[in-house]
Amino acid sequence: MAAEIITQISTTRVVEKIAESPFYIPMTGPAARPRRSLKHDDTFIVLDSHGDIGASAGGPDGLFNADTRYLARLEMVLDDVQPLLLGSNMRDDNSALTVDLTNSDVYRGGRLVLQKDTLHIVRSIFLWRGTAYQRIGLQNHGDHPASFDLTLLFDNDFADLFEVRGERRPRRGTGSSRLLGPTDVVLEYGGLDGQVRITGLHFDPKPTRLSVNAATYHFELAPKAVTSLFIAVSCNKPIMHKPVPFFRGLLAHRREMRRSTAGAGTIETSNNIFNEVLCQAMADLNMLMTETPQGRYPYAGIPWYSTTFGRDGLITALQMLWIDPRIAKGVLKRLAFFQAKSVDPLADAEPGKILHEMRGGEMAALREVPFAQYYGSVDSTPLFVLLAGHYFERTGDEATLAELWPSIEAALQWIDGPGDPDRDGFIEYQRATEQGLANQGWKDSYDAIFHADGRLAEGYIALCEVQGYVFAAKRLLARVARRLGHADRASRLDGEAETLRQRFEAAFWCEELGTYALALDGKKEPCRVRTSNAGQLLFTGIVREDRARLVAADLMSQSFFSGWGIRTVGKNEVRYNPMSYHDGSIWPHDNALIALGFARYGLKHSVAHLFKGLFDAASYMDLRRLPELFCGFQRERRRGPVLYPVACAPQAWASATPFTLVEAALGLEFDAARGEIRLRDPRLPEFLNEAILRDLQLGASSVDLRVRRHDGEVSLEVLRTRGQIQVSIVLTH
Secondary structure (H helix, E strand, O other), X not given: OOOEEEEEOOOOOOOOOOOOOOOOOOOOOXXXXXXXXXXXXXXXXXXXXXXXXXXXXXXXXXXEEOOEEEEOEEEEEEOOEOOEEEEEEEOOOOOOEEEEEEOOOEEEOOEEEEOOOOEEEEEEXXXXXXXXXXXXXXXXXXXXXXXXXXXXXXXXXXXXXXXXXXXXXXXXXXXXXXXXXXXXXXEEEEOOOOOEEEEEEEEEOOOOEEOOOEEEEEEEEOOOOEEEEEEEEEEOOOOOOOOOOHHHHHHHHHHHHHHHHOOOOEEEEOOHHHHHHHHHHHHHHHHHEEEEXXXXXXXXXXXXXXXXXXXXXXXXXXXXXXXXXXXXXXXXXXXXXXXXXXXXXXXXXXXXXXXXXXXXXXXXXXXXXXXXEEOOOOOHHHHHHHHHHHHHHXXXXXXXXXXXXXXXHHHHHHHHOOOOOOOOOOOOEOOOXXXXXXXXXXXXXXXXXXXXXXXXXXXXXXXXXXXXXXXXXXXXXXXXXXXXXOHHHHHHXXXXXXHHHHHHHHHHEEOOOOEEOOEEOXXXXXOOOOEOHHHHHHHHOOOOHHHHHHHHHHHOOOOOEOOOOEEOXXXXXXXXXOOOOOOXXXXXXXXXXXXXXXHHOOOHHHHHHHHHHHHHHHHHOHHHOOOXXXXXXXXXXXXXXXXXXXXXXXXHHHHOHHHHHHHHHHOEEEEOOOOEEEEEOXXXXXXXXXXXXXXXXXXXXXXXXXXXXXXXEEEEEEEEEEOOOEEEXXXXX
């Protein structure tokens, strides 16, 4: 008989929200156990090293789908005691987590009834199509029968992801829990948005005892005997839905993963540790890829950003364009589909703007947060045009470009119109409402844009690197227009880019600093602060040759370069803090774009030095995985880098960084019009003697290459070609 319990679900506030930063992510204490993440499309799960959810403090645990938590607790105990951890390992392709456990000493009535290390318990967990699957395998390695209870404790709060991050809500919906026969439990939540969200738990075989928050199995396990039980937790499936069997789902999931990753280029090097870094990065990127109606899209990161972000997707696609241009195609088509068509101040939307972020949770639906479809980024729109230009040069895909052309034109109209409200030739931002993000570049912390004396910039703000994005976008689009026979359009775009370059040099260059101002504030006063933003200017090509060398030298000085990477803010600036989010930390993707900038200006020694620092940092990281960011403390001998406590890992543009560093070092250029791949001033860092690049696609052709280091020079060997393709080394410096 079904039992039902009705409860009013409430969320405990973790920390008072910071007034200046309404979407701050709090950190209230250290994680008691390391966390592991799995993701499949719009569903992800955060578990601890034991395979539990909600059993230890300090982590954003849960099973999440579309920005809602569908399971807040799933803890396994043996006779009410937590088992002991033997090991916890992700599969190399991120398809599953395997946890090995054993029992602690079990006493009943003061008598030892099960000696520790008798049972081997293996938990195998994977996600597929909105369901978390788990197999628990048990084997008795003792010489006596083992009698014990295994209990799974479960619960849920249906918290919106922003609640998990620390946001308070005055009201919440109503939850209920009920049994559906001897093997199934349903948890339901009626939201204030009128949506009913359902979590279904299915147990196989039938538990000995089942309630709305616990499933208990009693085992009498003979010596050497083996047994298994299975749990499936589904998000928003029909109530009578029965998940596919564990092993059938696992095989189907792995087949899908293999199909989705086929066709991308690969890299193998002479350095085994760097190979591990590359394999982990590619596995992370593949896990973050999400099938959408417009194509595959790299969600930004787990746990806080597992959704469509415009800026993150665009930069990730730029970073991976040389090795897999299909990512860019999916990103461009999805962002074109969601391009703003009207004015909406709460969403910071204006016609032509490209999406910043979209959310599917209850708080977004109720507009308690403005992110259902939010357009509050100043750089997504020029980056969209920039990526479209690079994609066409990389692939020659005229059909996709023609499909995107109306969106490209709308983006340019926004850049030259509403994006420049005072018509001074610079693209600027100011949030439309107090609910929006105060800063709308990639450094979007409330305190990230400031003057030399520490004052925060106010009014309409023109960021330096965003002007560079516009310059590069127009230059690229001019080349595209010229190739397509639109000579007049190309000339206009070239003229606009050159005018912007001249105005930019006059307004942003700070002779006394030897670098470019971070931004202009609403009074056109430069923020005379030395930041990594100037390094991204090199990536865009807007910088004069002589000044590029000054900027690069500054970024590689001890003020910026920690030995692990380049800090976001120089050490001598008033707001410098190596433990901050944007004011002195190290972001791998930022360093990757700076490396491309160094390569553009022929500064390959700096590329190699930066490459080595980031490689060394990755070699210390858990799973060899570069996180979203880490602290900017100076490198010390025989010590690894200092981690940032709430950094996302994996994060898409951090995962793409090793591939961008390879691109920068080798000077890879793809010319679809000529069917040619060029290596411009290639140089391998000292830790790589050889790199083999396979299946580099150019149109219908492909090639395999081997590059070898010989002191400061390299040699190139073409291993195999398919179709018509040319490969050359170009030496200019």
